[in-house]
Amino acid sequence: MSTVETVQIRQPSDMKLLEKMERTYLNIPMEAIIKQDVLRQGINFSSESLSLDKDYKAKDYFIFSFDHMPLSDMKKGEDKNAPEEIRITGGHFDLKSTVISTRNNSNSPYIVKLINNKPHLFLENTDLGGLEFPPIPSWYKHKTSSGKLPGEIAPVIEWGYLIYLTVFRNCQYFGKEEECAFCDINHNYRQQKNAGRPYTGVKDVEDILEVLSWIAEEDSIAKVYTITGGSVLTTLKKKKEVDFYLEYPRAIESKFPGRWMGKLVSQAFEKEDCKQFKNAGIQVYHPNYEVWDKALFEKICPGKSSWIGRDTWIRRIVESAEIFGPSYVIPNFVGGVELSEPYGFKTVKEAVDSTSEGLDFFMSKGIMPRFTAWCPEPYTTLGTQAGPPLEYFCELLTSWKQIFEKYNLPVPPGYGEPGVGKAVFSVSAFMDVIGYKGRI
Numbered sequence: 001m002s003t004v005e006t007v008q009i010r011q012p013s014d015m016k017l018l019e020k021m022e023r024t025y026l027n028i029p030m031e032a033i034i035k036q037d038v039l040r041q042g043i044n045f046s047s048e049s050l051s052l053d054k055d056y057k058a059k060d061y062f063i064f065s066f067d068h069m070p071l072s073d074m075k076k077g078e079d080k081n082a083p084e085e086i087r088i089t090g091g092h093f094d095l096k097s098t099v100i101s102t103r104n105n106s107n108s109p110y111i112v113k114l115i116n117n118k119p120h121l122f123l124e125n126t127d128l129g130g131l132e133f134p135p136i137p138s139w140y141k142h143k144t145s146s147g148k149l150p151g152e153i154a155p156v157i158e159w160g161y162l163i164y165l166t167v168f169r170n171c172q173y174f175g176k177e178e179e180c181a182f183c184d185i186n187h188n189y190r191q192q193k194n195a196g197r198p199y200t201g202v203k204d205v206e207d208i209l210e211v212l213s214w215i216a217e218e219d220s221i222a223k224v225y226t227i228t229g230g231s232v233l234t235t236l237k238k239k240k241e242v243d244f245y246l247e248y249p250r251a252i253e254s255k256f257p258g259r260w261m262g263k264l265v266s267q268a269f270e271k272e273d274c275k276q277f278k279n280a281g282i283q284v285y286h287p288n289y290e291v292w293d294k295a296l297f298e299k300i301c302p303g304k305s306s307w308i309g310r311d312t313w314i315r316r317i318v319e320s321a322e323i324f325g326p327s328y329v330i331p332n333f334v335g336g337v338e339l340s341e342p343y344g345f346k347t348v349k350e351a352v353d354s355t356s357e358g359l360d361f362f363m364s365k366g367i368m369p370r371f372t373a374w375c376p377e378p379y380t381t382l383g384t385q386a387g388p389p390l391e392y393f394c395e396l397l398t399s400w401k402q403i404f405e406k407y408n409l410p411v412p413p414g415y416g417e418p419g420v421g422k423a424v425f426s427v428s429a430f431m432d433v434i435g436y437k438g439r440i
């Protein structure tokens, strides 16, 4: 029995709320509003929807849990059978197809039920649309010579577009004094191991190259790979952080030069280190700043704050644009942690004003901040608290779009096609709002 409570939700959703948001936020598409709300509240899969023929790709737990509940509380088999993402189309709002990452939450008002043996998403008793689950890539059937499954070594997300290589599944920022307060990387590693799953802590380059060789041969959907993992403060496999992470793109690019676009999600590095990654073949750099407000950065990212410091972090982001090109520097922030308790802002306006200041700062330099939607995972420092209200995400998307358009920035590289009905980025709707002309 888990000792962790499932997350409580501030402002539970109902149709009245969605319809109000539809009338209020005319400059962002309804698809984006629903996507943010489903991410905010998670999905409650009915038992019958999880017992369909398993011809879809289930969650690979590619880095964090991204669930609102512990694995041990998933009594309906969500841990093994929930799909990585859903793609919703049609329904009450006549949605264009929209890809949304799965965050399991058995208390969510968003419920997947079957109609004529096909999954649909319901809110209250309203059918919000028919669902597809992502296909299993053909190469998932192989096994590496070391006996590992492809979905463990090089899973794909974003409907097959992105190969996600979490090469180090822990972080050396450890414990409440150092770990980012919203992050469950270390805890998720432990819960996956406790559940008896194969879950490799440090991935071998050879395993990755073997899986990539099948992808190179059999797959035409994956276009991008991301190399990431926790921070390395001392050494890992006797290497310093930069040398540890450099080994992967160097090996990939020497075996498959230019086959996919390489991205790196890591700490903010000095220019000399960035140059090494660029020379190794990395094109897009994500030195995530997580939260803009100075006091909140110190509280929510205590390890980053004490080991590197906010001013240095920001300087390094700005300087890395000289190496990668500004629009190829895409630092992420965790949308919603500005409202977390006990240190966060008390109002949506303060939170969005603060984050918009950060957006303007980076976008004025051509740098391309993006966001993911905070998932209040149980085993984190922030714990089982209510997430932000839906207004927050509608305001944030509106602001992100306005500033993006003000500086006339290009479509962010490495995310596929933008726009309603096309975007595949599944953990926030920033790609879905690009180019939207509004409605009356």
Ligand code: SF4
Pocket (backbone or CB within 6 Å): 170, 171, 172, 173, 178, 179, 180, 183, 184, 185, 229, 230, 231
């Ligand atoms: S740096 Fe922070 S967000 Fe990144 S893995 Fe470590 S604790 Fe998690």
